Amino acid sequence: LAKTTQPISMDSYEGQEVNITCSHNNIATNDYITWYQQFPSQGPRFIIQGYKTKVTNEVASLFIPADRKSSTLSLPRVSLSDTAVYYCLVGDRAGRRALTFGSGTRLQVQP
């Protein structure tokens, strides 16, 4: 089971780009990297998923280097509403076991 390491917290200001890096040194060949966002008193919400190189959607970008031992979630021009906890997970899944959530990164966006 690949373990992930993220910063406990980060601070930013509105309009800035935020990059959150996650380390997963023991990632397996079949593992994908997935990021979730969680607001207080709500369930986590899927943000983005990738296997290698770069993935971009309407919310964020995910950068994965060639060795896949880390990944970086990039949030362009954050707003106050991006204040949340962000979780990085790795897993391959097909019914054998579930993903493991760590403590996540608490992002605080200031005006």
Next chain:
Amino acid sequence: SQTIHQWPATLVQPVGSPLSLECTVEGTSNPNLYWYRQAAGRGLQLLFYSVGIGQISSEVPQNLSASRPQDRQFILSSKKLLLSDSGFYLCAWSLAGGSRETQYFGPGTRLLVL
């Protein structure tokens, strides 16, 4: 589209009382189902997961149990609640099979045991 429901949204129970939290999923068949618990300010702890009717795997031994009586119904139960059972309980589902595991979470149930 798929939706996931949990109820109740909030629950206050005395120590020693029973518990039953329900989760249902609509719009998909044979989903993988999960129960998580989140203590205040902490990450999510996986409690149970199920890959099919009657198939339950427990991740953490405790006084909670789970059942899956129907394909899209997942129930979390306890015969006697402890103070330490207080927390935010989340149900999630994912598509069975495949190599990409994306889990979709319900709105959660906040349980306070007094």
